[in-house]
Amino acid sequence: MRPSSLRLADFVKSASYCRDTVRKLDYPAHLCGYFYPKYALDDYYALKAWNIELATIKDSSSKDFIATLRLQFWKDTINNVYKGKITNEPVATALFDSVQKFELPRQSFMNVIEGRERELSLETPRDLQSLGTVLELTQSSLLHLQLELLLPQLTEIDPLEKENYQLALSHIGKSIGLATLLRALPYHAAKGRLVIPSDINANHGVVEEEILRKLDKVDGDTLEKLSDATFEFATEANDQLIAARSLLKDGIRKQLMPVFLSAVPPQAYLNRLEKYNFNPFDVNLQQRYWKLPWEVYKSFKTQKF
DSSP states (O other): OOOOTSHHHHHHHHHHHHHHHHHHHOOHHHHHTTSSHHHHHHHHHHHHHHHHHHHHHHHOOOHHHHHHHHHHHHHHHHHHHHHOOOOOOOHHHHHHHHHHHOOOHHHHHHHHHHHHHHHHHHHHHHHHHHHHHHHIIIIIHHHHHHHHHGGGGOOOHHHHHHHHHHHHHHHEEEEEEEEHHHTTTHHHHHHHHHOOOOOHHTTOOOHHHHHHGGGGGOOOHHHHHHHHHHHHHHHHHHHHHHHHHTTTTTTTOGGGGHHHHHGGHHHHHHHHHTTTTTOOOGGGGEEEEEEOHHHHHHHHTTOOO
């Protein structure tokens, strides 16, 4: 039940705000949104807008303690949503509606926040395992929430089948996170962070300080070493997608396909990264991929990713 302090107009305004935020700041998510059923569309955009809010906290905060306070705000806000309390914050208002409609699990929201908290102290990750743990929290938990939006279309689903879908989405979430980090590597490098784990850099003789000093002027032997490290990192992202597909070899229920479209953008990026010799600084990789709408549509029609 919606609180009496808020009018229907408040929820409509919040839904519009979330949709505009995703359209402007998360193009791949906006494309995938076209394939969500109408009854869950506002809720999908609410989740994705909330993800944008959390994902941008670290770089939009001047100091770590400010970022910590902002994450605590969202932790308190989510807890209040489950207590039936609400603020005038538009994303929180939209989430309140979604939690009420779908009985979304609180722990999934808390997992995302915990992952973002861990990110605050994660400049250059130590290894893929520690990075994967964070991505499981931030990305996979969000996909699990998106799956919950689609389940009401099914008359029934076996718990083991649902668990299998969740496991596949966990792999996809990790791939999304890894591909996103690679695509944003030039941005993070300009901020003094190298997102490829230290152990991979060491394996290929990458000197992190040299990369951060040269940035997009990396060339010669340094570029070759960076490309080798990028290849290993990208291989892990691709392997996560392969693992997800292996779990879904018997097919995906048509009603649930929208959430699995989230695998298309990372696969498209990884394919392009290979085309440009695993050079994350290649300018072509920083441009919007014009074929992505078609690839998302094709994935939906074929029920494959």
